[in-house]
Amino acid sequence: MQKHIDYKVKGGKLLRIRVRLDKGTIKGIKITGDFFIYPEEGIFEIEKALKGINIKDIKDMLDKTIRSKKIRIIGFGSKDVVDALNLLKK
Amino acid sequence: MKIWRLLRTREDNGAMQMSIDEAVLIAKSKNHIPNTLRFFTWKPPAVTIGFFQSLKKEVDVVKAKALGIDVVRRYTGGGAVLHDKELTYSIVLSEDDVLGDILKSYKIICAAITNGLSELGIKARFKAINDIIVHRKKISGNAQTRKNNVVLQHGTILREVNVKQMFSILKVPNEKIRDKMIKVVEDRVTSLRDELGKNIILEDLEKALRHGFEKVFNVKFVKGLLTKEENKLAQQLYLRKYSKKKWNYMR
Numbered sequence: 001m002q003k004h005i006d007y008k009v010k011g012g013k014l015l016r017i018r019v020r021l022d023k024g025t026i027k028g029i030k031i032t033g034d035f036f037i038y039p040e041e042g043i044f045e046i047e048k049a050l051k052g053i054n055i056k057d058i059k060d061m062l063d064k065t066i067r068s069k070k071i072r073i074i075g076f077g078s079k080d081v082v083d084a085l086n087l088l089k090k
Numbered sequence: 091m092k093i094w095r096l097l098r099t100r101e102d103n104g105a106m107q108m109s110i111d112e113a114v115l116i117a118k119s120k121n122h123i124p125n126t127l128r129f130f131t132w133k134p135p136a137v138t139i140g141f142f143q144s145l146k147k148e149v150d151v152v153k154a155k156a157l158g159i160d161v162v163r164r165y166t167g168g169g170a171v172l173h174d175k176e177l178t179y180s181i182v183l184s185e186d187d188v189l190g191d192i193l194k195s196y197k198i199i200c201a202a203i204t205n206g207l208s209e210l211g212i213k214a215r216f217k218a219i220n221d222i223i224v225h226r227k228k229i230s231g232n233a234q235t236r237k238n239n240v241v242l243q244h245g246t247i248l249r250e251v252n253v254k255q256m257f258s259i260l261k262v263p264n265e266k267i268r269d270k271m272i273k274v275v276e277d278r279v280t281s282l283r284d285e286l287g288k289n290i291i292l293e294d295l296e297k298a299l300r301h302g303f304e305k306v307f308n309v310k311f312v313k314g315l316l317t318k319e320e321n322k323l324a325q326q327l328y329l330r331k332y333s334k335k336k337w338n339y340m341r
Contacts, residue, residue: 006263013169016147032144032341034169036219038192038236040141074192074219075167 007084009035013075015084024055035075042071058082094183094303096311097128099296104136104162104173105332106324110316111244112165112331113323114182119238122319125183127303127311129296135174136160137259140167140233144341147261154259163338164244166233168220171246172256175281177295179203180244187307188241196220196234198306199243203230206302207247210295212285220245227280247299248281249290 007015013035020027029050037043049065050058062078065071100110107130117123137159139148145163148170154161159172181199188195200216207214207222207229214224222230222245232245253276262268282290300311316324331337 016144018144030144030341032142032147034140034167035142036140036167036192036233037142040165040167040235043142072192 003088005084005087007080007087009076009080012080015076015080017081017084019085019088021055021088026050026053026055026058031081033075035073037074038072042066042069042073045069045071055082055085058085092125092307092309093312094125094127094307094309095123095314096300097126097316098313099129099131099177099292101131101133103134104132104138104160106328107132107136107178108138108162108164108332109324109327110320111180111182111242112327113316113320114180115165115235115237115240115242116323117317117320118182118184119240123182123317125187125309126181126314127300128180128182129299130178130180131176131292132160132173132178134158134160135172136162137170137172138162138164139170140164141235142167142341143170145339150259150261157259159259161338162332163340164233166235166242166244168231168233170260171231172259173246174252174255175250176246176248177292177299178244178246179299180242181303182240182242185236185239185241192234192236193218195241196232196243199234199241200230200232200245202303202306203232203245203247203299204302205305206299209298209301210282210286210290212282224280224285227278229280229282229285247295248279249292249295250283251279251281253279 002020005017014033016032018030053061059078059082137149197216200222204214214222217223220232221228230247234243257272
């Protein structure tokens with residue numbers, strides 16, 4: 001089922017995430033919002049890397065992708081994505 | 091003293107303005123042109139959204155169309171902006187000419203804007219990540235991209251602001267608080283008209299901002315035109331990218 005989450009990063013930007021989950025596994029995700037990523041195309045790498053990943057492993061996968069693809073994010077951190085997705089549990 | 095190129099204020103539609111910005115960025119990354127400062131205005135008015143935003147989530151496209159307002163996605167990140175009564179700048183320069191990391195380079199380029207505004211008697215200052223404020227109110231938003239060791243930063247300087255009009259085409263997360271949000275934003279945004287108590291002549295603003303860049307970067311500007319290559323690139327980008335649904339509805 002597709003879900004939408006809005007998550008205001010403290011002192012940062014607004015994350016607006018669309019996600020399809022199946023028993024805690026990400027089937028597809030779009031991370032949208034008013035943040036910055038350098039290079040911009042890094043967002044596609046991030047979204048691709050998160051596909052098939054269990055919610056609890058998101059932070060590790062994000063950190064790994066950011067490091068290996070030399071992506072710089074300004075306006076949110078990998079933990080914010082985890083916190084945003086955790087809102088779904090509530 | 092180094093000479094950089096100045097492209098005087100051009101009035102055009104949003105998709106074309108974004109095409110020209112990228113064309114200059116590409117030309118610079120091939121080292122075919124000097125560093126370039128460009129000014130422009132929007133006709134018709136346009137909403138731009140950041141690279142990472144969802145068009146459908148952020149903008150009421152039907153309403154915008156009905157009001158004659160264009161909609162276009164930027165190459166740069168950041169938020170949705172209604173460009174109407176403003177002057178927009180874009181600066182394209184080598185990474186070597188704006189030392190420091192991304193956050194610091196925002197600060198340096200924005201210092202050129204605050205310097206320019208001070209010539210008009212406005213005390214503005216940079217507010218991280220990408221805003222310029224006057225007495226805690228935002229007067230300018232800025233966004234930057236980098237390609238092949240070249241920096242493109244563009245930003246708006248509000249000449250007049252109409253928050254109600256802005257909210258009439260931007261979607262809000264919660265309709266119930268729309269009026270409240272308008273009030274909050276009205277308290278947080280200002281314009282040159284609000285600060286000076288009169289309308290400013292576009293040419294005076296352009297000149298003051300140019301001086302700001304000259305001071306901060308210790309350069310002189312010489313008026314120029316887009317090259318044949320840049321014009322051709324801009325046409326291509328307009329036709330194949332910025333006027334296309336594929337790009338504008340990408341996310």
